[in-house]
Amino acid sequence: MRKIVALGATSLIAQETLKNFAKDKDSFFLIGRNEEKLNEVAKNLEVLGASEVNVKVVKDVCDFKAHQEIINEADKMLSNFDNFFVFYGVLGNQKEMEEDFSKAKELLDVNFISVASFVSIVANKFEKEKRGNIAVISSVAGDRGRQSNYFYGASKGGLSVFLEGLRNRLSFSNVNVLTVKPGFVATPMTAHREKGLLFASADYVGKTIYKAVKKNKNVLYTPCFWWGIMFIVKHIPECIFKKMKM
Amino acid sequence: MSSSSNSSNDFITDKYLSWGRIPKVSQEIRYLEWLSDAKFPKSEKSILARGLGRSYGDSCLNENGILLSTELYRRFLDFDEKTGVIRCTAGITLEDILDVALPKGWFLPVSPGTKFVTVGGAIANDVHGKNHHVAGTFGCYVKKMALLRSDNKIYEISPNKEIELYKATIGGLGLTGIILWADIQLVSVKSGFFDGEFIKFSSLDEFFEINKESGKKFDYTVSWLDCASQGENFGRGIYMRANHSQKDFSELPKDPIKLPLIVPFNFPSWTLNNFTVKAFNFAYYNKQFSKFVKKTVHYDPFFYPLDVVKDWNKIYGKNGFYQYQCVVPRDDNDKAIKEVFKTIVESRSASFLAVLKEFGEVKSPGMLSFPAPGITLCLDFINLGEKTVKLLQTLEDLVKGFNGKMYPSKDTCMRGSSFRAFYPNLNEFKKYIDPKISSSFWRRMNNS
Numbered sequence: 001m002r003k004i005v006a007l008g009a010t011s012l013i014a015q016e017t018l019k020n021f022a023k024d025k026d027s028f029f030l031i032g033r034n035e036e037k038l039n040e041v042a043k044n045l046e047v048l049g050a051s052e053v054n055v056k057v058v059k060d061v062c063d064f065k066a067h068q069e070i071i072n073e074a075d076k077m078l079s080n081f082d083n084f085f086v087f088y089g090v091l092g093n094q095k096e097m098e099e100d101f102s103k104a105k106e107l108l109d110v111n112f113i114s115v116a117s118f119v120s121i122v123a124n125k126f127e128k129e130k131r132g133n134i135a136v137i138s139s140v141a142g143d144r145g146r147q148s149n150y151f152y153g154a155s156k157g158g159l160s161v162f163l164e165g166l167r168n169r170l171s172f173s174n175v176n177v178l179t180v181k182p183g184f185v186a187t188p189m190t191a192h193r194e195k196g197l198l199f200a201s202a203d204y205v206g207k208t209i210y211k212a213v214k215k216n217k218n219v220l221y222t223p224c225f226w227w228g229i230m231f232i233v234k235h236i237p238e239c240i241f242k243k244m245k246m
Numbered sequence: 247m248s249s250s251s252n253s254s255n256d257f258i259t260d261k262y263l264s265w266g267r268i269p270k271v272s273q274e275i276r277y278l279e280w281l282s283d284a285k286f287p288k289s290e291k292s293i294l295a296r297g298l299g300r301s302y303g304d305s306c307l308n309e310n311g312i313l314l315s316t317e318l319y320r321r322f323l324d325f326d327e328k329t330g331v332i333r334c335t336a337g338i339t340l341e342d343i344l345d346v347a348l349p350k351g352w353f354l355p356v357s358p359g360t361k362f363v364t365v366g367g368a369i370a371n372d373v374h375g376k377n378h379h380v381a382g383t384f385g386c387y388v389k390k391m392a393l394l395r396s397d398n399k400i401y402e403i404s405p406n407k408e409i410e411l412y413k414a415t416i417g418g419l420g421l422t423g424i425i426l427w428a429d430i431q432l433v434s435v436k437s438g439f440f441d442g443e444f445i446k447f448s449s450l451d452e453f454f455e456i457n458k459e460s461g462k463k464f465d466y467t468v469s470w471l472d473c474a475s476q477g478e479n480f481g482r483g484i485y486m487r488a489n490h491s492q493k494d495f496s497e498l499p500k501d502p503i504k505l506p507l508i509v510p511f512n513f514p515s516w517t518l519n520n521f522t523v524k525a526f527n528f529a530y531y532n533k534q535f536s537k538f539v540k541k542t543v544h545y546d547p548f549f550y551p552l553d554v555v556k557d558w559n560k561i562y563g564k565n566g567f568y569q570y571q572c573v574v575p576r577d578d579n580d581k582a583i584k585e586v587f588k589t590i591v592e593s594r595s596a597s598f599l600a601v602l603k604e605f606g607e608v609k610s611p612g613m614l615s616f617p618a619p620g621i622t623l624c625l626d627f628i629n630l631g632e633k634t635v636k637l638l639q640t641l642e643d644l645v646k647g648f649n650g651k652m653y654p655s656k657d658t659c660m661r662g663s664s665f666r667a668f669y670p671n672l673n674e675f676k677k678y679i680d681p682k683i684s685s686s687f688w689r690r691m692n693n694s
Contacts, residue, residue, distance in 0.1 A: 043321070
């Protein structure tokens with residue numbers, strides 16, 4: 001049975017992913033901003049079969065000094081956890097960030113710097129223990145920069161590269177690092193947009209993440225056709241790409 | 247951390263239709279996500295909570311109003327494995343409950359023909375199933391509920407507390423408030439398998455003959471009827487009856503392999519015609535060679551044969567279809583149901599899914615509950631426009647004459663005058679309607 005620490009546990013993708021692990025009777029340490037919502041998620045996981053669920057409120061993930069303490073607490077509560085999942089991230093408003101860089105910095109801090117900090121701490125722990133699973137939600141938007149969301153894309157692209165390097169380092173210590181690159185996921189945030197064929201349900205995305213963790217996969221495009229889409233997008237020559245409206 | 251507020255993401259869409267895909271309406275969508283911050287939506291427009299939209303007509307629609315979707319409000323709150331009482335939010339589906347409860351030896355007390363319905367919807371429509379003659383409706387097993395009303399108070403209602411509001415909410419079409427959570431009493435079982443018998447019958451008289459003995463010996467009974475054959479094959483079908491299997495696990499067959507089938511787009515309208523419907527009915531009747539078959543079956547193919555085909559409603563194309571269900575009391579020689587069925591077969595517009603069953607005497611607490619002692623008939627009609635609407639009105643008059651009634655969640659055409667005749671408790675029910683809640687169905691009933 002796994003002992004899972006989940007950051008951003010009240011996000012829709014987190015809820016849908018963790019449900020699957022709960023059915024395996026795993027134990028959880030859930031971290032999020034809102035205590036009541038965390039408790040709702042926790043109760044659900046318990047009914048679904050979780051052996052143990054703890055919750056921890058963290059109001060600001062960018063309080064870097066607190067990171068080590070949070071990981072220590074999780075380790076104590078679960079008596080040595082072996083799975084670490086990061087689900088949080090913000091979309092930001094591209095136009096606002098173009099005009100006011102402090103907003104862009106906030107996004108980069110949340111999506112990239114704070115995640116890199118948490119994961120680095122956990123990586124050192126897992127490396128020593130010579131086992132463990134790290135899974136982090138990145139995005140297909142990080143595969144190539146586009147004018148419509150390059151701050152968000154850069155934060156996720158940076159994260160993907162960071163995880164790639166870490167995977168290389170930890171491969172010698174029996175630790176698996178999974179980079180999850182979801183495409184469009186149907187959430188209340190995207191509901192006003194056309195729910196075309198490109199949109200996947202959080203339920204489906206959660207299931208694929210669960211399977212990828214169990215199979216020790218390296219990179220997961222979910223749904224898988226995004227691999228094909230991004231393969232093409234990545235191979236458009238820059239002289240053409242820079243003129244495209246995307 | 248990523249989270250999303252309800253209010254900033256409102257949008258108007260024509261994508262949220264009912265299962266029959268008639269009528270096409272435009273609505274504003276909002277989401278209920280968390281119990282801890284559940285508030286009655288603020289708006290000038292009327293509100294209606296919506297589960298998975300498996301009602302066929304307009305009872306799950308709120309044209310030009312707000313639909314409060316519970317798709318993302320899908321969590322268990324508690325499960326007492328000793329007593330079999332499960333507490334869940336309104337958006338939990340019957341499939342979710344089976345997944346959690348069956349491994350612990352508990353099963354749904356009542357289930358309709360699909361597991362893709364929410365608990366909120368099952369209560370609001372007081373759904374019934376193949377065991378109605380012994381178990382009654384879903385509402386009979388709701389021990390307690392929390393109801394959010396537009397005064398922003400949460401009412402805990404049960405057979406002992408706020409009794410009248412409780413009775414109005416069961417089968418109340420979502421009009422009395424937003425169901426936040428409910429305690430459901432499950433039933434204890436040995437496995438998810440059923441010992442079933444499948445008997446072919448060649449006429450309605452033979453159906454009644456088999457039915458007479460079956461109701462006493464079997465907890466689950468239902469019949470499929472061939473609604474395309476006239477003449478000597480009129481009224482033929484297959485009678486299915488079963489009990490929860492008492493076999494040990496070692497004797498049980500394996501769980502069936504689930505092949506997910508999807509209808510990815512609306513079929514063109516010529517797909518369904520008299521020929522294909524007849525062919526389907528012929529094939530279905532003849533898929534069973536012998537008159538009598540006995541076997542142990544998993545609950546999935548037995549309860550939910552259509553659930554393997556995702557979005558099967560799109561087979562009917564973009565015009566959608568009409569679903570129809572009525573119940574008529576038993577009378578001399580079952581004249582009433584025979585006449586209703588004859589009218590349907592002669593219209594030659596029925597489709598492939600006709601179902602016949604006898605309801606029992608178990609009374610539901612619901613004021614507006616549909617099931618009543620008698621024979622119920624349920625089927626689909628291809629949408630042939632005016633012709634189909636006329637047929638449905640003929641059937642409505644027939645059923646009224648026979649002192650029967652029709653099922654709101656499967657209705658698109660009923661007139662308000664008939665509705666008032668079918669549901670004599672209506673005036674009592676109206677006292678408990680929330681003034682900020684309405685639905686397309688409700689307005690139609692009040693305006694016709």
